[in-house]
Amino acid sequence: xxxxxxxxxxxxxxxxxxxxxxxxxxxxxxxxxxxxxxxxxxxxxxxxxxxxxxxxxxxxxxxxxxxxxxxxxxxxxxxxxxxxxxxxxxxxxxxxxxxxxxxxxxxxxxxxxxxxxxxxxxxxxxxxxxxxxxxxxxxxxxxxxxxxxxxxxxxxxxxxxxxxxxxxxxxxxxxxxxxxxxxxxxxxxxxxxxxxxxxxxxxxxxxxxxxxxxxxxxxxxxxxxxxxxxxxxxxxxxxxxxxxxxxxxxxxxxxxxxxxxxxxxxxxxxxxxxxxxxxxxxxxxxxxxxxxxxxxxxxxxxxxxxxxxxxxxxxxxxxxxxxxxxxxxxxxxxxxxxxxxxxxxxxxxxxxxxxxxxxxxxxxxxxxxxxxxxxxxxxxxxxxxxxxxxxxxxxxxxxxxxxxxxxxxxxxxxxxxxxxxxxxxxxxxxxxxxxxxxxxxxxxxxxxxxxxxxxxxxxxxxxxxxxxxxxxxxxxxxxxxxxxxxxxxxxxxx
RNA sequence: CGGGGCGUAGCGCAGUCUGGUAGCGCGCACGGUUCGGGACCGUGAGGUCGGAGGUUCGAAUCCUCUCGCCCCGACCA
Numbered sequence: 132x133x134x135x136x137x138x139x140x141x142x143x144x145x146x147x148x149x150x151x152x153x154x155x156x157x158x159x160x161x162x163x164x165x166x167x168x169x170x171x172x173x174x175x176x177x178x179x180x181x182x183x184x185x186x187x188x189x190x191x192x193x194x195x196x197x198x199x200x201x202x203x204x205x206x207x208x209x210x211x212x213x214x215x216x217x218x219x220x221x222x223x224x225x226x227x228x229x230x231x232x233x234x235x236x237x238x239x240x241x242x243x244x245x246x247x248x249x250x251x252x253x254x255x256x257x258x259x260x261x262x263x264x265x266x267x268x269x270x271x272x273x274x275x276x277x278x279x280x281x282x283x284x285x286x287x288x289x290x291x292x293x294x295x296x297x298x299x300x301x302x303x304x305x306x307x308x309x310x311x312x313x314x315x316x317x318x319x320x321x322x323x324x325x326x327x328x329x330x331x332x333x334x335x336x337x338x339x340x341x342x343x344x345x346x347x348x349x350x351x352x353x354x355x356x357x358x359x360x361x362x363x364x365x366x367x368x369x370x371x372x373x374x375x376x377x378x379x380x381x382x383x384x385x386x387x388x389x390x391x392x393x394x395x396x397x398x399x400x401x402x403x404x405x406x407x408x409x410x411x412x413x414x415x416x417x418x419x420x421x422x423x424x425x426x427x428x429x430x431x432x433x434x435x436x437x438x439x440x441x442x443x444x445x446x447x448x449x450x451x452x453x454x455x456x457x458x459x460x461x462x463x464x465x466x467x468x469x470x471x472x473x474x475x476x477x478x479x480x481x482x483x484x485x486x487x488x489x490x491x492x493x494x495x496x497x498x499x500x501x502x503x504x505x506x507x508x509x510x511x512x513x514x515x516x517x518x519x520x521x522x523x524x525x526x527x528x529x530x531x532x533x534x535x536x537x538x539x540x541x542x543x544x545x546x547x548x549x550x551x552x553x554x555x556x557x558x559x560x561x562x563x564x565x566x567x568x569x570x571x572x573x574x575x576x577x578x579x580x581x582x583x584x585x586x587x588x589x590x591x592x593x594x595x596x597x598x599x600x601x602x603x604x605x606x607x608x609x610x611x612x613x614x615x616x617x618x619x620x621x622x623x624x625x
Numbered sequence: 626c627g628g629g630g631c632g633u634a635g636c637g638c639a640g641u642c643u644g645g646u647a648g649c650g651c652g653c654a655c656g657g658u659u660c661g662g663g664a665c666c667g668u669g670a671g672g673u674c675g676g677a678g679g680u681u682c683g684a685a686u687c688c689u690c691u692c693g694c695c696c697c698g699a700c701c702a
Contacts, residue, residue, distance in 0.1 A: 139663055140663095149696085150696095153695095153696095164694080164695080166693095166694095168693080168694075223700080223701095224700085224701070258702095287702095289701070289702075291700080291701060291702090292626080292698095292699075292700055292701080293696090293697090293698085293699090293700085293701090298702090299701070299702070303702080305702085352702095371702095372702060373702090374702090375702075407702080408702090409702060411702060442660080442661050443660075444659080444660055478663090479659085479660055479662090479663080479664065480660070480661065480662075481660085481661085481662035481663050481664085482662085482663045482664090483662090483663090484662050484663075485662070485663045486663080488662095497661070497662095499661055500661090501661075502661095509661080625702090
């Protein structure tokens with residue numbers, strides 16, 4: 132353990148990015164490691180951000196015609212087995228429930244009751260396709276039952292070898308949409324629509340520019356015919372897969388015998404999609420914008436958008452400040468802005484400034500006796516750390532537009548970063564050199580899994596996606612020299 | 626699963642090599658002085674040193690076993 136942990140300052144991004152990340156998560160009170168290996172405790176401040184994400188996403192799902200439902204945590208092993216590729220993909224990271232009862236251990240404590248062995252093991256869901264499609268068999272009979280557009284918010288478990296707060300935990304929270312359609316075209320349309328929803332959410336709410344693309348077959352979801360994804364670039368030059376939307380074809384309908392009668396009175400298998408984003412988005416949010424002073428939150432996701440810090444010596448001073456602040460708070464709230472007036476007397480103003488910077492509150496107002504006399508307030512921006520003194524009059528309108536301005540500025544900054552760190556590369560030498568520096572690399576690829584694998588072995592770089600908007604461009608594969616008709620995006624990834 | 630590190634007060638650590646009354650900083654409680662960028666002084670509370678066994682007059686320290694966590698790889702959202 133280094134002495135960094137004792138200091139008030141965070142580790143610097145430039146010196147130790149992953150230590151910076153871990154510390155920011157803990158010190159900003161977002162989450163902490165739990166007593167259970169690989170599982171995190173999401174703390175109230177972190178959960179408040181997640182709730183804002185959920186709210187915005189849920190609204191977007193509803194607006195695109197989806198309904199929420201809830202399916203069981205447990206998946207019978209026989210269900211998971213039914214779709215072969217799916218089973219194979221998830222088998223090695225499943226938690227398995229084998230017994231349903233404990234009993235007193237003669238040596239003290241409790242023991243698993245050997246008489247309580249389950250007839251069939253239950254898998255704690257790593258994803259819910261199996262359970263849901265088993266259910267859909269009963270829900271779908273006719274073309275009139277389609278499309279079936281369902282989402283669920285839940286927790287899932289994937290027994291990962293190595294975990295990191297938010298980015299990869301053994302248990303995590305997510306939403307999973309599972310839809311059934313009458314035609315292939317409709318299902319593909321849905322897959323792309325939801326990818327679009329994710330991209331819009333990432334850009335408009337997280338202020339995170341993302342690339343939309345297709346996964347290479349190697350990186351495809353187990354059981355999918357096509358996996359679409361959004362990929363974002365983090366400040367250390369690594370890519371983060373931030374959301375996926377899968378076109379599942381008829382694989383699950385066939386595995387679970389989900390058939391419907393079409394308008395011609397013929398039996399057909401339903402077409403499926405699934406799509407999800409998880410608490411990993413919290414990791415994306417943190418890594419995309421934050422700095423060496425702490426978290427930088429986009430106003431739309433900040434639990435507290437404006438914090439007001441009084442600067443005073445005596446209780447009388449505080450009372451005078453409060454008399455001015457109270458109506459201001461009311462006015463800001465009436466304008467739909469979330470405000471905290473921190474009149475806690477046990478910490479001094481300087482401490483509070485640092486604390487709210489660590490927590491990423493977008494706007495800080497400071498009001499002292501000087502301001503009271505002048506009818507002013509100090510307005511500080513978290514994103515660029517600038518301060519200015521402004522008149523109290525008309526402040527609410529100013530803050531309102533300032534929050535929009537900050538939201539846009541954070542996005543622009545992240546976009547500029549991505550553009551500066553996206554490179555077109557045409558030779559293998561350049562590729563190897565550039566991958567060490569990080570960022571997205573646009574390069575030609577011959578389309579084979581073997582080449583992709585070799586590139587990964589040599590450089591740790593993977594194909595993040597084949598961009599949907601990639602222009603037709605003839606070139607030679609960076610590795611084999613074989614012909615290619617478009618550039619794909621390579622990067623090292625989380 | 627390989628490699629490394631670490632379990633001592635709520636948190637971060639020293640003490641372990643070389644066995645001898647369990648310490649420091651932060652935090653916490655109380656009192657006082659402070660207060661426009663992480664204040665200071667004083668007093669005080671807080672520990673089965675991860676667990677089990679062993680060696681010893683005596684173990685945080687030495688030996689054996691064991692449990693757990695973190696970091697770096699391989700694997701993955």
